[in-house]
Amino acid sequence: GENVEQHPSTLSVQEGDSAVIKCTYSDSASNYFPWYKQELGKRPQLIIDIRSNVGEKKDQRIAVTLNKTAKHFSLHITETQPEDSAVYFCAAPGGGTSYGKLTFGQGTILTVHP
Amino acid sequence: GAVVSQHPSWVICKSGTSVKIECRSLDFQATTMFWYRQFPKQSLMLMATSNEGSKATYEQGVEKDKFLINHASLTLSTLTVTSAHPEDSSFYICSARPLPGIGETQYFGPGTRLLVL
Numbered sequence: 001g002e003n004v005e006q007h008p009s010t011l012s013v014q015e016g017d018s019a020v021i022k023c024t025y026s027d028s029a030s031n032y033f034p035w036y037k038q039e040l041g042k043r044p045q046l047i048i049d050i051r052s053n054v055g056e057k058k059d060q061r062i063a064v065t066l067n068k069t070a071k072h073f074s075l076h077i078t079e080t081q082p083e084d085s086a087v088y089f090c091a092a093p094g095g096g097t098s099y100g101k102l103t104f105g106q107g108t109i110l111t112v113h114p
Numbered sequence: 115g116a117v118v119s120q121h122p123s124w125v126i127c128k129s130g131t132s133v134k135i136e137c138r139s140l141d142f143q144a145t146t147m148f149w150y151r152q153f154p155k156q157s158l159m160l161m162a163t164s165n166e167g168s169k170a171t172y173e174q175g176v177e178k179d180k181f182l183i184n185h186a187s188l189t190l191s192t193l194t195v196t197s198a199h200p201e202d203s204s205f206y207i208c209s210a211r212p213l214p215g216i217g218e219t220q221y222f223g224p225g226t227r228l229l230v231l
Contacts, residue, residue: 032218034219034220036222041225042224042225043207043222043223043224043225044158044207044222045222046219046220046221049219089157089158093218100146100211100218100220101148101160101163102148102160102220103160104157104158104160105157106156106157107156107157
């Protein structure tokens with residue numbers, strides 16, 4: 001099955017700085033990589049995703065990069081704001097599955113200090 | 115769009131009772147729904163994949179007789195925790211994947227917090 005490793009487990013930045021969270025995956029057939037943001041006690045919310053046919057995708061202050069050769073992908077948040085504080089999860093599917101199930105990384109607690 | 119609801123949002127029950135949790139996709143059809151369990155400060159652990167009209171697929175280590183899953187329609191899946199015990203206390207979250215061809219994205223419900231006394 002898929003194995004997803006996420007780093008760092010905690011990340012503390014000052015407002016306005018950039019934050020980068022990295023994930024590696026094991027299944028070379030995986031082709032879809034979402035990122036979720038989860039606030040305390042709330043549901044995970046999809047914030048951005050990328051498919052294996054592109055190397056980078058950007059949505060305002062959020063971007064995701066993918067390196068299929070190295071089997072890793074990263075979340076980049078620029079100009080961080082206090083409301084970006086949350087737990088962020090990366091995920092990857094097992095290749096070849098028709099269920100589309102996701103394996104999640106361990107999560108990164110991001111704290112943005114005003 | 116892509117809204118998933120879950121009911122109840124929280125439940126407290128006595129040890130030995132059964133608890134049913136409903137997961138509904140409100141504005142799309144989902145042939146596949148997923149059930150996760152999340153302990154405090156931990157990641158989402160997939161318990162099972164719920165398939166409309168067929169048996170659920172359980173992850174290794176998850177007791178299928180304890181966590182009964184039914185996916186009777188394209189918009190509803192239920193998880194029943196049978197004979198619940200304190201160690202079953204957790205945050206249970208479902209997600210729904212739109213019909214094939216629309217995308218692989220999973221949309222999550224708001225979760226159900228279960229406390230077994």
